[in-house]
Amino acid sequence: MSRRSDFPLLVANPGLHYLDSAATSQKPSVVLDALRNFYETANANPHRGAYALSVAATDAYDGARQKVAGFVGVADPDCLIFTRGTTESLNLIATSWGRTNLEAGDEIIVTALDHHANFVPWQQLAISVGATLRICEITSEGRLDLDCFAQFLSPKTKLVAVGHVSNALGTINPIKEIVAMVRERTDAVIVCDGAQGVPHLRVGFDELGVDFYAFSGHKMCGPMGIGGLIGKRELLEAMPPYQMGGDMVEFVYDDRTTWNVLPHKFEAGTPNAADAVGLAAAVGYLEGIGMDEVLRHERSLVAEASERLSQIEGITIYGPPAAERSGVVSFTLGDVHPHDLATILDGDGICIRAGNHCAQPLMRRLDVSATARASFYVYNEKSDIDALVEGVLKAKEIFGHAVV
Amino acid sequence: MPSSDRSAQIGALYQEMILDHYRRPRNKGELERADESVLMKNPLCGDEIGVQVRFDGDVVSDLSFSGRGCSISQASASMMTQLVKGKKLEEVEALRSKFRDMVMGDAQAADDSALGSARALSGVCKFPARVKCALLAWNALETALAKRTE
Numbered sequence: 238m239s240r241r242s243d244f245p246l247l248v249a250n251p252g253l254h255y256l257d258s259a260a261t262s263q264k265p266s267v268v269l270d271a272l273r274n275f276y277e278t279a280n281a282n283p284h285r286g287a288y289a290l291s292v293a294a295t296d297a298y299d300g301a302r303q304k305v306a307g308f309v310g311v312a313d314p315d316c317l318i319f320t321r322g323t324t325e326s327l328n329l330i331a332t333s334w335g336r337t338n339l340e341a342g343d344e345i346i347v348t349a350l351d352h353h354a355n356f357v358p359w360q361q362l363a364i365s366v367g368a369t370l371r372i373c374e375i376t377s378e379g380r381l382d383l384d385c386f387a388q389f390l391s392p393k394t395k396l397v398a399v400g401h402v403s404n405a406l407g408t409i410n411p412i413k414e415i416v417a418m419v420r421e422r423t424d425a426v427i428v429c430d431g432a433q434g435v436p437h438l439r440v441g442f443d444e445l446g447v448d449f450y451a452f453s454g455h456k457m458c459g460p461m462g463i464g465g466l467i468g469k470r471e472l473l474e475a476m477p478p479y480q481m482g483g484d485m486v487e488f489v490y491d492d493r494t495t496w497n498v499l500p501h502k503f504e505a506g507t508p509n510a511a512d513a514v515g516l517a518a519a520v521g522y523l524e525g526i527g528m529d530e531v532l533r534h535e536r537s538l539v540a541e542a543s544e545r546l547s548q549i550e551g552i553t554i555y556g557p558p559a560a561e562r563s564g565v566v567s568f569t570l571g572d573v574h575p576h577d578l579a580t581i582l583d584g585d586g587i588c589i590r591a592g593n594h595c596a597q598p599l600m601r602r603l604d605v606s607a608t609a610r611a612s613f614y615v616y617n618e619k620s621d622i623d624a625l626v627e628g629v630l631k632a633k634e635i636f637g638h639a640v641v
Numbered sequence: 642m643p644s645s646d647r648s649a650q651i652g653a654l655y656q657e658m659i660l661d662h663y664r665r666p667r668n669k670g671e672l673e674r675a676d677e678s679v680l681m682k683n684p685l686c687g688d689e690i691g692v693q694v695r696f697d698g699d700v701v702s703d704l705s706f707s708g709r710g711c712s713i714s715q716a717s718a719s720m721m722t723q724l725v726k727g728k729k730l731e732e733v734e735a736l737r738s739k740f741r742d743m744v745m746g747d748a749q750a751a752d753d754s755a756l757g758s759a760r761a762l763s764g765v766c767k768f769p770a771r772v773k774c775a776l777l778a779w780n781a782l783e784t785a786l787a788k789r790t791e
């Protein structure tokens with residue numbers, strides 16, 4: 238069964254093989270329709286107007302929050318803050334929680350596997366408060382080295398930041414195991430970057446046990462510019478606001494201000510209601526497929542792509558075995574630079590990512606400057622793999638037999 | 642999007658000459674007694690190219706490049722060193738601007754024999770995402786020359 242027909246961009250470009258969903262996914266028509274429908278039927282400023290249309294906008298926005306909260310498994314929807322996406326969510330925690338709770342001598346653990354968005358905010362926080370940054374190393378298979386992680390845990394550990402799924406390699410991290418290790422030894426707050434988690438896995442925030450979880454709508458069939466931060470209520474309530482302005486206040490006196498309740502305290506200004514509604518439609522779309530099926534579908538494509546690519550002489554595939562990854566195949570072809578590979582594939586309508594994948598610390602550890610990455614999602618099919626394999630063979634031919 | 646045009650453009654981009662300079666770069670490595678040395682990064686891909694230059698009066702008497710990157714950036718650097726070695730500063734500047742025009746799509750520049758083997762890179766203009774790669778070494782050279790005249 239082909240889901241390509243649900244995606245107008247793919248329908249309009251039959252020869253296009255979109256293999257860059259880890260960067261951003263394509264959008265199904267139900268999401269585009271939801272956006273248009275919001276603006277055509279419910280557009281007003283939520284929370285602010287005493288008229289029916291504003292109430293409709295508010296209801297649409299609140300309804301979107303409930304729907305998305307249900308999908309990511311948080312029973313209390315007020316603990317889901319809408320943000321621009323993962324990057325903003327992580328910066329919110331680093332600024333609001335980090336600057337209030339960390340001081341010189343404290344320790345932060347991050348990982349060498351993570352995206353810059355879950356690395357740089359913590360590195361800079363550590364620099365500014367005088368905390369120590371510990372970087373959990375990876376194994377030769379591209380998994381987190383849990384022995385290394387365990388060695389870093391101490392009463393000084395105040396924050397642990399770990400990705401759910403690596404965007405560069407597709408490694409799925411054992412979050413529950415990590416949470417258990419942290420809880421046993423420290424009182425640290427655990428932040429999980431779920432940018433590659435929510436689109437591919439069934440995520441249950443309440444069971445997962447982390448304190449904060451960040452994700453982006455645009456990687457899960459939703460619009461750009463909307464995402465979420467989920468946090469435990471007691472932490473969110475104790476944190477100062479991140480941005481000041483309308484909606485996030487309760488009483489504004491001449492000399493002080495009190496804050497609105499959750500989630501509004503962290504949603505200053507006019508909210509991105511239309512994109513929240515679009516994200517809720519994306520959730521509906523994914524629920525229609527079922528997250529187990531989403532992962533099964535991706536895994537079967539990743540397994541086949543990995544198998545066929547690995548038969549090509551000169552190919553190196555990075556990361557754990559295909560059966561343990563999400564929808565990513567990260568690879569290099571001999572001395573053919575990934576950018577050259579991407580250009581040659583682009584010539585045949587195959588979109589892959591080439592570069593450091595916003596993970597320079599990881600690239601240094603893999604001892605490469607870049608890799609080529611094909612990433613798969615619900616609309617990809619076997620024909621995309623055929624095109625990819627053919628394109629790689631063509632690149633190999635262009636660069637001559639001496640692929641070393 | 643795919644088309645037979647695009648395939649031909651790919652063929653024109655990855656000519657034998659470019660692959661040859663990529664595999665067997667000329668003037669790569671450390672330059673002894675360099676007067677200026679500049680390191681340039683392409684933030685998009687993290688590739689970096691260093692250019693080292695020695696001057697004799699107003700002549701670029703010798704130069705070399707270092708670093709790693711894609712075939713376009715490496716071949717461009719290699720060809721550039723061959724092209725400007727022994728040239729006067731003003732000639733180098735004229736070549737730089739001509740090369741720039743060429744990779745931006747100026748057909749006249751692409752026809753100018755003054756650019757020598759670097760004309761093999763004229764196909765880059767069809768690939769806007771790769772123009773930066775072709776210009777990386779030239780930008781490093783420009784910075785090195787600017788530092789000298791400071």
Ligand SMILES: Cc1ncc(COP(=O)(O)O)c(C=O)c1O
Nearest residue numbers: 322323324352354404432433453
């Ligand atoms: C693992 C991971 N973390 C964070 C991000 C940043 O997400 P965004 O750019 O949507 O804020 C991405 C995507 O680029 C990602 O893949």
